Every structure is written in structure tokens, then in C-alpha cells.
Amino acid sequence: MSKFENSTKRQKPGSAYGFALHCCITRAVRTVPAFAAGGPGILVLVTPSGKPPSDYVRPVTTALHGSEVDYLGRDLGFMCIVSKDREAKSVDEFESECRDKRRAIVIAESKDVIPTVIALAADAVVDIPPITVKDLQAACRFVLKTKASEAQAAEALSYPDPLLWSALRIGRPMAESLDRLKRAVNDTAGKKSSLEKKAVPHLHDMHGYGEAKEWGLQLADDLAQWRDGKLDWSDVDKGLLLSGPPGTGKTQFARSLAATCGTHLVASSVGQWQARGHLGDLLKAMRSDFDDARRKAPSIIFLDELDSIGDRESFPRDHASYSTQVVNALLECIDGISGREGVVVIAATNNPDRIDPALRRAGRLDKHVIIGMPDEKDRVAILGHHLAGTLPFEVLAALGPEMEGMSGADIEHLARHARRSARRMQRDVTVDDLKDNLPDLIPVDGFYRRTVSAHEAGHAIVADRTGHGELVSVVVARQVNPRIREHQAGAATFRYRVLSFRDRQSYLDEICTTLAGIAAEHVLFGRHGDGAGVGSDNDLRQATRLAFLVEGNLGMGQGFRFVEAEAHGSSAVLHHQYAQRIEQLLREQFDRALAILSEHRPFLETLAKELQETGNVSAERFLKIRGNFISSTGTALAS
Template sequence: MIKMTKKKDLSRSLEDYAYQCVTRRLLRRVEGFLDGKPGFVILIAQPGVNPADYYPAIAADLFGDDYPERSNCGVMVIKTGEKQPAILGKFDADCRLRHRIVVIASDRECIPSEIRFSADTIIDVPPVSPRDLKAACKTVLEIDITAAQAKEALKAPWHLLLRTLRPGRPIDDVLSRLKNIPVVSETHAPKSRAANSMKLEEMHGYGPAKEWGLQLADDLGDWRDGRISWDDVDKGLLLSGPPGIGKSVFARALALQCGVKLIVTSLGQWQAKGHLGDLLSAMRTDFARAKNMAPCIMLIDEMDSFGDRSTFTDRNKDYSTQVVNALLECLDSLDGREGVVVVAATNNPNDIDPAVLRAGRIDRHIALELPDGDTRLAIIKQISGIAISDDEAPRIKQMTIGSSGADLAKMCREARRLARRDKRPVDENDLIIGLPKLMRVEGEFRRHVAIHEAGHTLVGWRLDAGEFLGTTVFDWINPAVGNQRVGMAIFRLPGTGARMRQHHLDRIACLLGGIAAEELVLGEFSDGAGGDDASDLGIATTLATALEAQLGLGERLRYSAVSDADDWERLRRVDVKLAARVDKVLREQFERAKEILSDERRLHSAIVEVLCNDGKLGPEGLAELEVSQMDHDPIKAA
């Protein structure tokens, strides 16, 4: 027979009472456990909380006014670092033969497998909620506070909050004191001194993402002050980009800019908790923790690891579907996760379930790009403090083409290491020593590049394929970087307006103008126009395929749903007639570009000379060249 004891409410300690509210709610999930039914529960303490802090609360509910040795209950604490034989010995002595057992552990890893596998359930302890704090203040301190005041108070570190709340002290006074406590970011990610100390407004290279983040900081401030509702605040952002581009650094800088806390997590961290039930519990606990800290930023790294439900195979399909569904529930939540902004990071945005990106969840997507030359110099100066001279700046820009923020940080570390070895301040020479050697673009190679870029320039200018912004031939290239641009002709496309078939054909002709010029002047063209999806030939092929298979501007009125280059290629391979029509469009526009250049040989040659000598040509310079060539051509002048 099980002896029933009266549950005891703790009233001497605010901390104990608050923890009793939390743990009692958890133990009620186990059917009949608090009423005397046998069971074995393991509780995993909040990160940073001593598991022994929960002991008085749990003991009060299990033992009541009875003594532990006379009851049929066992409560045990396991801390990180304890030896497993000692843990097992203590468990056998205090708990193993008891009807009701509660083990409180620092984390799952410190629990011996013999204990972990014999438990009925393992539950992650959530943080103290505003409702828990409100009840504890009322009972222990005899202070009445509102739910909103409790929520505001819980933004402060727990240990400081406990010391600030005192009997008879008005809650407004408590909140006023807590506002002076500096914000501390919470993150599982490795900490970088520079990244952790800078706000977003101080960062370089984030473009539209930085603009979004600064606006979010303003909106969160207005929301906290009651000037706007939560419905007017962006609730989610998907950041995509290559590895090392700084997605996690962005989230830390954003949290500092907004003056809020940061929670960093991922599916991998949740999976490390154990089986499916543990994973889902860890996920929900993190979202609950974020809501208790609101306003806060929650970074979910490697978002594509959740997968797309439409691509799941029979193997593990049920498991993966439940994980995605649980994520959607957490992103929705009944209160709209008020105060929690979710930033998701990924290298592969196409692998994310579309439902995750639905309006109201993570509905804004910004693709981060590798930093341009000026931004790379600014990042180097920010990380290392090295002032780069005007003489060396162009070379360092070229030497760092294709480098991410992480690559630049590594270069700066290497430069500082060289300076430390010689016991002197770091300078730009230390940086240059560690960079790859450049190859100068000169001689016949430079002329070849100028012919190619002049072809793009002249064809695009004649067809009005966009607003001409300028053409450049680089002085240096980095041999270590594959598929590197040696020059470029830039045309800005119109943002709006009706685009007929001819508009797209003009773009294709402009893209093929480079190799058309090479064949016209040199008798053949090189492989520089191909190589990847972003090359001249790659973009032209995609445009021609879209005309015929998606935009309804080809021989057939047909729409094909495609999302990436692989889909386009698969479509051409499956439909042989489509591939033939695409080839026909490309060949016709190639010949058209050659015809334009043939009629404009004199102007093309003049553009080539300017690019060879000066390395660049702007809109005004091209217009002047055109006028000067017309003066030398009596027919065109007339």
C-alpha cells in the first residue's frame, strides 16, 4: 500500500516556489504520478541552472511533511563531472527500490545509460514562466504584479532578478533597476571577440539584410513602447548564402542592435537530445524559452536539414514529417510567438519545405552575396585594424576575390601571427605575404579580354538591352580562384514594365556579344563564356529555355514548373524538340550579334583600345567614342 502525503507549498524562498510551479506542472504530465502512482521521471535542468536548485521544489511535492527515509519516494541530483560508479551507487542506495523516483540531471550526457534507459520519461525543464513568477511574488513576497510586468522582469538574468525582488519593494522599482543590467547574448556557437562586440550598424557587407535588421530594431523598439502592434513587425527571415559568409555573425550583431537576447539552435542540437520524443521536447522547450525572453532573436542554423516533406522517401518518412510538422506548430503558436523573431540560416534554400516559408512564419528571404572589393577592405580593417594604403588597395581587392568574411578573418589571423613572431605591430605587408600571388592581365591576353567585353558593350548599347553602367577589364586575376571574371560589361535591367519576346532576344544577343566579337576579330572564340550557370552562355541558355518552355513566348504556349538549373537541364534532355528550339534561338542571336559588330567594326576597335589602355569605359566615354567614329564615317555622319 502506498502512503499518501499532503503536498507542501514552499513559501520561504521565491526561487523554490517558482521552481515548484515549474516542476509540478511537468510532473502532472505523468499520469497519476503526483497522486502516488509508481513511476520514474528524469528531469533535465535548464542550461546554466544547478540541478540541485530544483530539489526542494520536487521534494516538497513528493515527500510533503513526511521524511524521505519513511516515504516510498526517491529524489536524486546528477551533476556534470560526477563519476559514473558513484552515481550508480547513490542511485542504488537512494532510489532504485522506491516506487516513485525523480532524477534531476545537468544534461543527458552525464546520466549513466543504466539509469537513462530504465526511466519512464525524460523531460527538459523549461524556464520559469511569467505565470510562475507572478504566483511566487504573490505567495512569497506578497507583491501583486501583472503578467506583463512578470514577462518584462524575466528578461533579466535569473540570479539578478532574485536579488532585486524583495518584500515590499514595488515592482516598478524592480523593473527600473533591471533596465540598467547589460544585455548578454545566449548562444551555443563559438564566440568571436569582434563579432560579439559589434552591432549590426557597425558591420560591413550585408546589404539588404542589414537594412532589414536596422528596420527591425526600430520596429521592436516601437513595439516595446506600444506604438505599433506585433502584427506590424517582421517575424521571420531566411538568410541564405555560401558557407562562411557570416549568417551566424549577422544574427549576433542583429541581437545587439535590437538590444535583445539571442538563442542559437539547430535541428542537430535538438536531435542530440535523444529519440524523437526528446527531439520534439527540446524544440518546444527552446521556443518556450524564447517566448519567456521576448523580445528576443532565435537563430535556427542549417534550416535545410529539416528537409521538404514532398521529397521524403519511405525510409524515415514518418519521423521526418513529424519533425517538420512540429516546427510548423512552433512557428505558428497560438499567440503568434509574440516578441520572438526567428532568423533561419541555410546554404541550400531550395531544400526547405515551402510551408516553413509561408506568410506569418519565415516569410522573407534574403540571399547574402560574397563581399565586393570595397567591403572586403572594410572588413579587413575592422577585424585587424590594418590601414591599407591607396597603392595596395587595388591589388588586395583582386587578391581577395571570392573570399568570404570567414576567409578574410583567417587571413587577418595569419597576418597577426606573422607580426607576433617578429614582435612588432601588424601591417599590410603581413596581410599580403599570406595572400595568393596574382597574375597580371596584359599583352595578348588583355587584348583578348578587351575584344570580348567590347562585344558585350557594343551589342547591348545598340540593342538598348538595359541602362549601360560601364565596362571594366581587370588588371590582375587570382589564379587560385576558379571561373574568375577577368572583365565585365554592366547593364541595369528595367525593374518593371511589359517585356515582349524581343526584349529577351536582345538580352540573349547581348550575352553572346562577347564570343561573337571573338569569332569576328580572331576567327574563333574561347571557352570563357561558359563554365557554369552564371556564365554568359549559361544565362543565355536559361533565358532561351524560359522563352520556349515557361514564359509562353516561344513556338508553344506552355508553362513548365522549374526551380533551378538542374530542372532546366533535365527539361531539355527529356524534350528533344525543346532542346532544338533553344539551340535555334541561341544560334540566331549569335549571328545577330555578329552582324551588329560587323557593321560597327570601327567603333568596336575603338572600344577595345580604350579598354586595353585604361581598363574601363563609362557611358559618357562610350557616347563620345560613338560621336568621334561617326565624324570619321561620312555615310553615318550624313
């Protein structure tokens, strides 16, 4: 009889579960006769799938020492390796706890997590077998002082571990334990069905996502083909950056995408990682989430508020080291899973320009999709979805214009409050419930609407003339929601290349486009309003930041000296000579925008008028207006 088998006979009766695990470990160690007999060596035991190494700590240390102890002594070594551990940490612990011990056992969560250094040192790597019918019978007899037939033991092992080992008690007949298990499972099933959460909607049923929805449905199809072995993983689009205003449903998109694809979802953010504690805790939480996604592949890992991680080129000096380590660790995590099949990374941001360019390179988050505010048709569809068909589409359609300026989150809020109003009256939801809960929207009309239309038309035309970005759409709202802290009466949206060569001229083109809004107001009205300087990311702030980059950071101004300044803002205290250079550069690009729009004033007037009347001009419509204008004037537009 081996030393391990002797330890089973000598140990005090503890938990039935621990005894059963000890039986499993005995069988595993028996495959290495010399070690089982008490000889020297290092043994790595791999736990069955789903079983945490921590469950085996007491049985293994008891077997090594021969009795239950809290300290193994000089000659005996022991450690655990789980997927969350970094390889360097596992190797360091092995060096101190096991390498030079006469006898040592390492418990690993899987063979994949065993560092090469430990695998080379081990005399054997052995899988721990699962608990068998005979193991359970022995545990009942030796620990619980009761008997269990083979049939009873087999039935008991069909139940989840937490329920099984709670039901087995000293002196309790196995028949009674099985009856308790049956009742508990039936009760749990009943509670689950009565308290089941509302199902996550699939992308097919979602509205307002445009290109993002198309991408998601294609991903679902690709993953299905990949599962069937019809598509190589290298052909799956596995990185997406979502951007758009708050409330447009970026998080909901990730949930619905995971449901549509039938994959596990890991949802996290830099804020959640930071909440764990200091830098080491943050990095550990980050790696843990990526490890979770890898273990449960196929899966989607969703990273919200990615812009909060920042851009390494613009970190303030006081926090540069900390922030750089966070960005580098995230790059390591994304690259680490890029070659592993079944993991898709999706990130969301309200400010895509504040993301480190390295995160958007090929193989990472190289696909960028903008989710805009829902149009009238989508607003009605979103409302209908949240009301679950209690009101016909024709009735809800009348509310479409009244919901302008509302995001998907706003509409969900509206539906929730309408349902609450109806519950109080003990009746179904009516249109009046919805109208009563609509916010008092502020109309964008009159002269103000004319200035907003001219402003956004100016951005679109100058971007087109300078070649800065690809126009997606131009919109002017008919009303704005006062509940939104920073609302936009209008916006021109552009799409940019993920990675491209940028010289001084490209930055000047961007500054010129940014200042084109107020330039257009000057061309048509002789003055500009305050819209270009209001809000956290207004035109003047963006233009000033870009001008400072040119003059102080990129060596594209009058000198090569790099000047430290606060990232993404114009509040840094600048040396007088830099302030003069920046003002001069801004003035030059404003005058340039003014000249372009003055030359093409008829085109500006035509586009601004259509925006004023319709509130929306797509990229296709913009090109058609431009083409018609060229045809009608018989002249080409010059840059």
C-alpha cells in the first residue's frame, strides 16, 4: 500500500467532499509509483475541467504530510497555478516553494497554464480523475457513516456539486438526501422560470444601429461558419471600435451581438479596472477579464469608455508612467488573444480621437463604426420594441417628430415611465401616457436654425474641398432635449482612415475644416454665434489643440522644440511666443475657410437651405447637390 493510500486511512474524518477528492488524488499519484511510495520528485496535477485548484489544496497537503497541517515543513513543497496568474509570478513562486524541495506537488487549472520552466522540472504531469461512484460510496461509508448503493451514488453525482455536498449529512440516509435534491432542483427550476429576466433582444430586432448592425450580423454568420469548420479564424473580423454620442446604445449593442452570435460576453471598462485599487490591481483585473474571454471562447469582450485610457503621446508628465503602463498592458492583452481563436474585442467611446493610435492598427480595433442618433423611423421602432407591441406602429408614428433629439436610452426611459403611469391606473399603456412623459423639447427654428444650417454646411463643404475626411452625413435637429447636458443642434460627421501619413498640411486642413462653421456664418450673416465655443469639445477648443500640436509637439511649426502641455485642451499656460504663433495659424486657416466658402457661396446657400428645410443631408445627397450645382453653373468647384 502506497504512502498516499496510507494517508487516507490515517486522516481524520472531515468533509465527504474532501475525502472524495483525496480518493481522486490517490488514483492520480498512483500512476507515478516512485512518488506514491514516498520517493523524491516534483509532480504536477491538473484538475478536471471546471474544478478550481483551491478545492484540492487540503487533500493534497494532507496526503503529502500524512495528516492535516497548516505548514508542510522544509522538505515538502506545494503551490497552485490558475489562469489568472501571470507566468512570471508562477515561476517565481515555484522557485521559492517547490524547486529545491525533496517532494513537491503543483496543482494546475489546466495544462495550458503550466509554464515551460515548471513542466521541464516536473517528473510527471498527471490529470486528476473526476469523482467516481466508488469514491462517493467510500466517502459516505467512512465520513458520513451511511450506505449508498451504486445506483444511488450514480444518481447523486448527476446533481451540481454545491447541491450534492450540501444534501449529504452525517447519519442522513442516502434516500432522504436524494429526495431533498430532487425537491431543490424542482424548486429552483420553478423560481427560475417565474423570475426569469427579460431576454436580451437579438440584433435582427434592434433599430438605429445602421452599419454596426450590418457588421454584427455578418460576424454572427462568420462565427457560425467558423464553428462548422467552413471558415478559418483569420478570415473573421475580430476587432471593432464603436463611437457615438452618449445614450446611443453602444453597451446594448454588445449584449445583443453576443446573444445573436450565441457567445459568452465579458463586459468591462477602464473605470471598473481602476476601482480594484492601485496599478497592480488594475492590470491584474484587466488580464483576468481577457483570460475569462479566452477560456470561454467563443466570446466577445466589450470595453466601454475606451477613451479614458488615453493616448500615450499626450499624457501629462505627472501621470505618464502610470498611464503608459495601462496602455501597454491593454495592447499586450489584445495582441495576446489575436492569435487565439474564438475571441472578438469590441470597444466603445464617445471620443475616438482620444484613443492611442496603436489600439486602432491592423489586427486590433481596426474597424471603426459610428452610431449616430436614431432617425424618425428608428425612434418609432425603438419605442415599439420597448412597449412590446402594446400599441400599433401607426399610433406610435405620430410621436416620431416629437421624439427628435432623443437617444435610444432616452426612448427606453420614456417607455418605462409610460408603463409605470399605466400601472398606477391599472390599465394598458396609451399614447397619452407617452405624451405626458415626453420632455418639453426646445425647437430649433427661425434665425437660429438658419445659422446652425449654415454652420454645418460650412464644415461639409470645406472638408470636401480640402480632402479632410469622408463625409458620412450632415444633420440639423428640429428640437433639442433639455435633459441632455451638452446637446447638439447640428453636426457634420466624417469618417477617417485608421492609419495614414499626416504632415503639416493635413493638420492645417483639419484646422481649416474645424473653423469652417464660423467662417460660413460670417459669409452668410457677417458674424458668428457662440456655438463654436460652447461645450466640452467645441470647434475652437479642437482647432486650438491642433494648432498647439503643430507648433509645440510635432515639429511642424517654426521650431523643433517639444513643449509640454495639458492633453486635449487649450487651458495650458503657453509661452507668449507660442500663443502668438497659434493665434496666427488659427487666423490663417480661418481666412482660408472664409475664402473657400466665399468662392462657393451659391453652393453654401443651396446646402444650408436644404439642411434648414429637411434637417438631414446624407453623403450621397451631398454629392448629388454638388453635382447638380456644377452642372447648373457649368463650372467646376476649385479647392
